[in-house]
Amino acid sequence: MGRPPSAVLSAAPGPPRQPRRRFIQPLVLAALLQVSLVAYAQGDAALTRATAQARAGRCAEALDTLSGAQASVAVSMLRGQCHFELKQYGAAVDAFDAAKAADPSAPHVDMRLGMAHFQLGDLGRAEQALGAAAATSQDRAEYHLYSGLLQLQRQPGDAARSLDRARSLSPAVEPTASYYAGLAYAGAEENESAIAALDRVIELAPGSVWAAEAAKAKERLEATEAGSWWAWARAGIEYDDNVTLRTHGSIRPEDFGSSHDARAVWTVHGGYEFLRERDWSAGVSLTYFGSAHFDLEDFNQQYPVLSLWVDRRLAETSTLRVRYDAGHAWIDGEPFLNSHTVTPTLFHDWGASGRSRLFGSLYKYNYLFDDDGEIPDGRGEPGSACLKSTTLFCSPPGVQEGQDRNRDGWGFSLGGQHTIPLGFLETELTGGLLYHRYSSRGSEYSYQAYEARIETASLLPWELHLRTRVSYTLRPYRNNSSFPDPRDIVFNREYPLQNENRRDDQWYGAIELEKYLTDELSVEIAWRYLKNHSNVVLFDYDRETTGIYVTYRFEE
Structure with a gap:
């Protein structure tokens, strides 16, 4: 049984304890290339230098450099992407909001707002922002990735299709997209597709935590097809100030x-x-x-x-x-x-x-x-x-x-x-x-x-x-x-x-x-x-x- 599913999904993308940097970084770098072209066109040396630092993986330095850049949509977008890369999601939202306020048609600003809100656990605003991005971000793998993650619990069939679309657009979202597609297909009772997606994770990332989690999910899925069981046991000590x-x-x-006493308590639960x-x-x-009470038996x-x-x-x-x-x-x-x-x-x-x-x-x-x-x-x-x-x-x-x-x-x-x-x-x-x-x-x-x-x-x-x-x-x-x-x-x-x-x-x-x-x-x-x-x-x-x-x- 493990942790509640909501605890896992709220930390998504990524299996429990899995760093997200591995699949996000290629997507961020692609976005930074767009920013660098804008910086060159604008002739802003600070923005150009910050973009180069961010592309080299030095986002903390890039944020310091941006403090001397001229205010612009490109600066706000780069600042937001760097905060996102550093997992400073609240600051990322503020930066993307500033970019959208300056230019509501800024490329993929709604998509990036949705991604940041998702990481903050604000699923309502994430869904709203990704909905606004639907018209302009259909060609973006990260749009379909986060749309699928939002749909995972309530619409697993749609989630699986979104995640498949994400991996078809960019290999950078693997093995994340296939892992969650496997969970989505399992939720939609499409077990063959679920096992195929989980097998793909094991093949793409052998020896990784992704592969280990996929193997566990596959094992549970195969067991479920033949009937599954679970059990838990709980024991403790209580103090009750009014037993009678x-x-x-x-x-x-x-x-x-009142009559007070301490007692041992236990619960055993099993199901099939x-x-x-x-x-x-x-x-x-x-x-x-x-x-079992200590005194008041x-x-x-x-x-x-x-x-x-x-x-x-x-x-x-x-x-x-x-x-x-x-x-x-x-x-x-x-x-x-x-x-x-x-x-x-x-x-x-x-x-x-x-x-x-x-x-x-x-x-x-x-x-x-x-x-x-x-x-x-x-x-x-x-x-x-x-x-x-x-x-x-x-x-x-x-x-x-x-x-x-x-x-x-x-x-x-x-x-x-x-x-x-x-x-x-x-x-x-x-x-x-x-x-x-x-x-x-x-x-x-x-x-x-x-x-x-x-x-x-x-x-x-x-x-x-x-x-x-x-x-x-x-x-x-x-x-x-x-x-x-x-x-x-x-x-x-x-x-x-x-x-x-x-x-x-x-x-x-x-x-x-x-x-x-x-x-x-x-x-x-x-x-x-x-x-x-x-x-x-x-x-x-x-x-x-x-x-x-x-x-x-x-x-x-």
Whole structure:
């Protein structure tokens, strides 16, 4: 599995850790020849000298020389090309913008703006600039190269054709064009063409990182044709300042309040895709989560989930997925929950405008633990003595706690989210809205909920992956609660219940920082905070969790 594809593509052109200079330099030199002719025609000695320095590979010197050159379109273009060669892409954009402002028809200025924006990760502006260059740069290999890279994820068929066009115009774009053409053909389910392109990379650049990456991609592609598998394992240590919230509720005063502990946690996941065709794929996976507390062993969990899914490609940019999950949970070795969930999801890629996901879930929960049972009825007057002098406390008459607190039921969720790339730190921003509804057999746990969430994912220097999430959920329940305020419990007295329906306001925040040590191994630290504000005291709490984890990924 390795790094997320977006992390690889954002650094493109070039496989992971591959310098881009090798294929860009011949194209830059060709552009510099045009600039040198303009410099000679203009009679600008500084521009002529800077062009010669740039053509000799001394762009830093060329930029110093240009400081004494007369302002012109040619100077701005050369300055932009040198900044691009030095990987100073922000400065390259500024220079090309200056050239375009002075002369909107400057040769290939839009194309070069698109290339620089792409390297900055600003795919929206890159697509806009390359679109403007379409009328004047069809004969340029780099135009087709970058157009193909932009199309790679959302339109792999078109990307493959653009990349093939690039290599037909200039051998300088090889082996880059063939490498990404292979990935594009694979994404378009044209496996024969994909293998041919990857073989071409191995032949053109033997012993290079390009050839090694192409060989890996070819091996994965050939394995996929016969069915592919993957797996990963994750283990860590967490500190939780409020473990006891995992219980199902009690009205004993000694059970209220936070209880902190550390625990070991682990997750093992494996999957097998047994069907892959152009428009259909299907597979099965198994996920197992477990925890072992250092002190509060009564809260140890085991939770395996079996999943089946089917994908149907509706168009080159749209896919429909239907997934079924079946899970069974134990707490302290005792059966706790059976769950069944069906989730249809529609994915759509809007190109530079981001990608969207629409989904719904239908789920059924069957809780397997024993309830606390019925609490003796009182006289109907809060604060009055219970009917028996030996009763610890009593509830208002008519309350059937065993029945009201039955959590078994079914629910559904509907939601949508959209992800857009931002123009800094290779960051993606995701926003989503969800609606939840749950109907329990008892009156206590039936609710509807409205959730809003914001997430970010960033690739930082030193290959650090930063993820954040903030969400707010308003959860109004359909009925008032059968749980009293613990402060109202008095020995041998009837406690009161509130008349208004229960309402929870829940805030959640998380920060995760992950470092890949190799393509397979990563280490992560995470902080999570949950604040559930409720008008029922039993459910008014906050919880903070801090953890460190190690993940290892296996692939066929």
